[in-house]
Amino acid sequence: MKFDKDSPRIRELKLTLYVIRKSKMAMVSICVLLFFFTIAILAPVLSPYDPTEVHPAEIFMPPSSKYPLGTDYLGRDNLSRILYGARYSMFASLLVVVLTVLIGMPIGAVSGYLGGKVDETLMRITDIILSFPGITLALLLAYVMGRGIFSAALALSLTGWTSMARIVRGVVLSEKGKDYVIAARLIGKNDFQILFGEIMPNCMYPVIIQAVMMMGTVIISLAGLSFIGVGVQPPEPDWGVIIAEGRQYLLEYPWLSILPGILMITVVLSYNLVGDRLRDALDPRLRGELAAK
Amino acid sequence: MGLLYYILKRIFFGILVIFGVLTLTFLITKIIPQNPVAVWLGLEGMQYPELVKQVTELWKLDRPIWEQYIYYVGNVLRGDFGRSSWSRGPVIADLAARFPATVELSIFAFLIAMSIAIPTGILSAVYRDKPIDHFSRILSVVGISGPSFWWGIIFLYIFYLQLGFAGSGRIGEGMSPPITVTGFYLIDSLIEGRLDKFIDVLSHIFLPALTLGIGATGFTSRLTRSALLEVLRKDYIKTARMKGLRERVVIYRHALRNALIAPVTYMGLLFGSMLGGSVFVETVFTWRGMGQYIVTAIFASDYPALLATTLVIAIIYSVANIIVDLLYTVIDPRVRVG
Amino acid sequence: MVKILSNNILSVEDLHVVFKTYLGTVHALNGVYLEVGRGEAVGLVGETGCGKSTLGLSIVRLLDESAEIVRGKIFFNNESILEKSTDEMREIRMKYISLIFQDPTAALNPVYRVGDQIVEALQMSKGLKKVEAIEESAKILSMLGIPESKKVMEQYPHELSGGMRQRVMIAIALSKNPLLLIADEPTSNLDVTIQAQILELISELRRNTRMSLLLITHDMGIVAQVCEKVAVMYAGQVIEFGPVRAVFKNPIHPYTRGLLKVANLIGEKSRLESIQGTIPDLRHLPPGCLFSSRCPHSFSKCVQIRPYSILVDNHRSVACWLVEDKVRYCL
Numbered sequence: 001m002k003f004d005k006d007s008p009r010i011r012e013l014k015l016t017l018y019v020i021r022k023s024k025m026a027m028v029s030i031c032v033l034l035f036f037f038t039i040a041i042l043a044p045v046l047s048p049y050d051p052t053e054v055h056p057a058e059i060f061m062p063p064s065s066k067y068p069l070g071t072d073y074l075g076r077d078n079l080s081r082i083l084y085g086a087r088y089s090m091f092a093s094l095l096v097v098v099l100t101v102l103i104g105m106p107i108g109a110v111s112g113y114l115g116g117k118v119d120e121t122l123m124r125i126t127d128i129i130l131s132f133p134g135i136t137l138a139l140l141l142a143y144v145m146g147r148g149i150f151s152a153a154l155a156l157s158l159t160g161w162t163s164m165a166r167i168v169r170g171v172v173l174s175e176k177g178k179d180y181v182i183a184a185r186l187i188g189k190n191d192f193q194i195l196f197g198e199i200m201p202n203c204m205y206p207v208i209i210q211a212v213m214m215m216g217t218v219i220i221s222l223a224g225l226s227f228i229g230v231g232v233q234p235p236e237p238d239w240g241v242i243i244a245e246g247r248q249y250l251l252e253y254p255w256l257s258i259l260p261g262i263l264m265i266t267v268v269l270s271y272n273l274v275g276d277r278l279r280d281a282l283d284p285r286l287r288g289e290l291a292a293k
Numbered sequence: 294m295g296l297l298y299y300i301l302k303r304i305f306f307g308i309l310v311i312f313g314v315l316t317l318t319f320l321i322t323k324i325i326p327q328n329p330v331a332v333w334l335g336l337e338g339m340q341y342p343e344l345v346k347q348v349t350e351l352w353k354l355d356r357p358i359w360e361q362y363i364y365y366v367g368n369v370l371r372g373d374f375g376r377s378s379w380s381r382g383p384v385i386a387d388l389a390a391r392f393p394a395t396v397e398l399s400i401f402a403f404l405i406a407m408s409i410a411i412p413t414g415i416l417s418a419v420y421r422d423k424p425i426d427h428f429s430r431i432l433s434v435v436g437i438s439g440p441s442f443w444w445g446i447i448f449l450y451i452f453y454l455q456l457g458f459a460g461s462g463r464i465g466e467g468m469s470p471p472i473t474v475t476g477f478y479l480i481d482s483l484i485e486g487r488l489d490k491f492i493d494v495l496s497h498i499f500l501p502a503l504t505l506g507i508g509a510t511g512f513t514s515r516l517t518r519s520a521l522l523e524v525l526r527k528d529y530i531k532t533a534r535m536k537g538l539r540e541r542v543v544i545y546r547h548a549l550r551n552a553l554i555a556p557v558t559y560m561g562l563l564f565g566s567m568l569g570g571s572v573f574v575e576t577v578f579t580w581r582g583m584g585q586y587i588v589t590a591i592f593a594s595d596y597p598a599l600l601a602t603t604l605v606i607a608i609i610y611s612v613a614n615i616i617v618d619l620l621y622t623v624i625d626p627r628v629r630v631g
Numbered sequence: 632m633v634k635i636l637s638n639n640i641l642s643v644e645d646l647h648v649v650f651k652t653y654l655g656t657v658h659a660l661n662g663v664y665l666e667v668g669r670g671e672a673v674g675l676v677g678e679t680g681c682g683k684s685t686l687g688l689s690i691v692r693l694l695d696e697s698a699e700i701v702r703g704k705i706f707f708n709n710e711s712i713l714e715k716s717t718d719e720m721r722e723i724r725m726k727y728i729s730l731i732f733q734d735p736t737a738a739l740n741p742v743y744r745v746g747d748q749i750v751e752a753l754q755m756s757k758g759l760k761k762v763e764a765i766e767e768s769a770k771i772l773s774m775l776g777i778p779e780s781k782k783v784m785e786q787y788p789h790e791l792s793g794g795m796r797q798r799v800m801i802a803i804a805l806s807k808n809p810l811l812l813i814a815d816e817p818t819s820n821l822d823v824t825i826q827a828q829i830l831e832l833i834s835e836l837r838r839n840t841r842m843s844l845l846l847i848t849h850d851m852g853i854v855a856q857v858c859e860k861v862a863v864m865y866a867g868q869v870i871e872f873g874p875v876r877a878v879f880k881n882p883i884h885p886y887t888r889g890l891l892k893v894a895n896l897i898g899e900k901s902r903l904e905s906i907q908g909t910i911p912d913l914r915h916l917p918p919g920c921l922f923s924s925r926c927p928h929s930f931s932k933c934v935q936i937r938p939y940s941i942l943v944d945n946h947r948s949v950a951c952w953l954v955e956d957k958v959r960y961c962l
């Protein structure tokens with residue numbers, strides 16, 4: 001194929017992009033994500049109202065030209081709230097995943113590279129964190145750090161880094177005995193240069209895949225924390241908050257809760273589909289199988 | 294013999310991890326920006342230095358940290374999880390009723406999830422790229438893409454508000470809960486010999502359990518499918534085919550057992566996701582379990598209750614993980630030597 | 632064209648197999664011709680990646696899903712394999728053809744005791760009862776040089792050594808007394824004594840049951856010892872085929888010559904040289920001879936047109952333009 005002349009790493013990249021481009025589903029998902037990011041960025045421009053502005057005389061208005069999606073129990077404009085809500089889902093989740101990588105990658109790298117006592121200790125710490133089910137520990141931490149989107153995000157990063165660390169550790173463990181590492185040591189590179197200059201580039205793909213696969217879960221967890229009341233605080237309009245508020249009026253106005261959920265599913269689904277495709281694209285065993293269809 | 298050694302080792306490590314969990318919750322109590330004595334005594338009580346001193350000494354808060362730690366661990370081991378600063382009673386008393394509620398819901402949700410997911414995953418792989426495969430894959434990926442509390446609300450709206458099925462709580466309004474033996478309503482109602490109660494309880498647990506298990510169902514179905522497809526490509530499947538076995542035998546005897554190793558390794562994690570998800574689902578379905586207790590504790594700023602419940606949930610989870618690992622040794626002979 | 636009933640147990644004609652991958656279509660087999668006579672043993676040799684295993688799997692129709700048989704015919708016992716229904720194919724695999732897989736570790740089911748896996752094969756092919764099958768498996772295993780075979784049968788594959796697993800694999804394959812045994816490097820994990828013992832066993836079985844053998848191997852010595860004929864494969868083609876003695880004594884194709892030289896069977900015994908270059912990229916094949924880029928004798932025609940197999944000396948065939956010229960020269 002046309003990539004054969006490039007260096008292995010570039011070739012891998014091009015191949016991955018090629019495989020993703022070949023999947024309609026993945027391309028549509030990427031467009032959906034871009035769309036939601038655009039909405040999130042442009043929320044102040046697109047929103048007809050301030051999302052927290054109450055109109056006591058116009059509560060539970062049906063959709064109209066004045067309020068395209070109607071109003072909620074305080075007469076706030078639903079459209080504006082949903083547009084602003086996209087900001088939390090899209091950007092706070094990104095922040096969490098970035099933090100996760102920043103915490104998990106060095107820990108996993110050092111753990112795998114040094115081995116021995118350091119590795120043992122760090123892995124036992126991940127064991128302990130992992131022995132809290134689901135987001136129970138994040139909930140506790142978020143609460144301890146004070147309610148709000150930042151402590152929620154930090155709490156999710158402080159519990160979520162373990163999977164990243166384990167992946168990086170695995171790669172480092174399998175790479176550190178290879179010839180090129182020994183060669184680098186022979187020409188006098190120090191541990192730091194070897195670990196971060198030579199070995200870590202190999203972690204790039206596994207980390208990216210894990211990051212993309214995490215996005216969906218993180219969005220759901222963040223919304224969950226807001227739903228419970230330790231994440232985004234009302235009157236700020238997070239989708240989780242909107243769902244929680246709409247729940248009180250479910251019988252008469254189900255759409256208040258349903259719509260943000262559908263949007264969230266759309267975003268999370270898109271991340272999951274892209275993640276699936278990425279994982280398949282980088283799985284050498286699947287390369288043959290997928291294309292056969 | 295090797296098996297016994299493995300089991301003992303696994304249990305030993307499980308206990309170690311539980312101690313780790315204890316340590317972590319203890320450390321969290323130390324970093325909480327709140328003085329437990331002040332919370333307990335209130336503003337008024339804090340005005341009496343004598344009282345403050347008394348409580349501080351009673352709780353050994355004036356001792357070095359390691360002594361506090363031993364005191365804390367000792368208390369937990371004796372089942373003393375502290376007192377709720379809100380209800381003022383011992384947390385363990387509050388949890389006594391809620392613990393079985395959550396465990397019953399989680400186990401039931403887990404069973405529903407597995408009994409839906411594994412067959413659909415198998416069907417999906419066997420009838421790969423046929424309509425049934427597409428259907429179950431779409432359902433799975435959509436299922437895992439939505440938050441459980443939202444699915445709960447949707448189910449409530451459709452089945453409770455529109456269709457009139459049982460909605461919230463563990464048992465109908467008009468019925469008294471069964472006499473407590475195990476705390477699991479499903480079992481207790483049978484012990485009591487009340488089939489009507491059993492059915493009522495069943496109708497109440499079904500929706501929340503389905504909701505709680507939705508993510509695990511989607512995940513397991515996808516996992517089972519891909520594991521089975523992967524196994525079907527293995528050489529030993531070719532060996533089986535070379536024996537002239539029928540396709541059905543190849544799949545069910547040779548492929549399935551290997552393919553199921555993957556979901557089984559995740560069962561602990563999935564059961565954990567039920568325990569964690571109970572926070573949301575119990576809130577939506579007003580299910581009086583530990584998850585709902587956590588949320589109440591958060592709103593009441595009830596640290597002792599929050600910490601204790603989290604700790605209990607983590608302990609249940611650790612025990613569940615030990616059980617799953619033991620189960621795992623049964624189906625995969627390869628781990629028995631390690 | 633009328634197919635004359637031949638005395639061949641297996642014949643492969645112009646077989647083309649591709650694997651479809653992201654990276655493009657891999658042309659693994661590019662027009663294979665091969666014949667195995669009844670009771671005959673044919674050695675299939677060639678460097679790694681030339682398509683030996685792919686050919687073996689094609690014959691029993693167990694290629695991966697990503698593979699496609701583009702063109703060609705396979706006759707087993709004078710019947711076309713590629714036209715068989717699933718059930719007919721099952722019957723053929725159950726009773727008439729055995730395959731020893733290249734990697735015995737991957738070919739044994741990790742969750743069942745090895746005894747059960749042999750017993751299952753015996754129950755299928757010979758319709759034995761369980762107790763009989765257990766006795767029979769123990770017998771086969773001890774024939775394969777496994778002492779305490781009953782104890783081995785109680786073990787799981789991961790508890791056995793590589794050589795032991797290989798013998799279990801062989802036991803499964805031999806349990807059905809096949810008409811044709813396809814053995815993909817059956818003795819690669821075994822030490823020399825066991826290897827000799829097993830090759831002797833296979834030879835004996837051939838004498839007693841007129842079992843035919845397609846033996847895939849890297850080891851020219853084994854071919855010389857066990858086989859009557861040899862097929863040399865290169866980049867998905869059999870480029871030279873004929874009686875072992877004739878081919879080893881007087882190799883015609885430059886690749887065969889190189890191969891034998893590497894194997895130290897002919898030429899200057901002191902100097903071990905390998906064939907220069909590598910096999911062409913199977914994803915885009917050049918139009919001409921697939922060996923031309925490495926061939927010291929290639930000329931313009933070699934680069935343009937792919938050679939086909941030509942009969943020489945009645946029993947031998949070679950796919951090389953040098954030969955055609957030679958033949959023409961002789962005439």
Ligand SMILES: Nc1ncnc2c1ncn2[C@@H]1O[C@H](COP(=O)(O)OP(=O)(O)OP(=O)(O)O)[C@@H](O)[C@H]1O
Pocket residue numbers: 288650651652657659677678679680681682683684685686695697733913
């Ligand atoms: N499932 C597959 N998907 C894609 N390509 C494959 C697949 N199986 C084999 N190939 C390719 O087909 C070619 C022939 O492979 P095959 O395994 O038949 O070689 P071989 O002669 O048996 O080699 P070895 O001596 O190493 O066993 C190789 O280039 C290989 O990469």
Ligand SMILES: [Mg+2]
Pocket residue numbers: 683684685733815
């Ligand atoms: Mg091979």
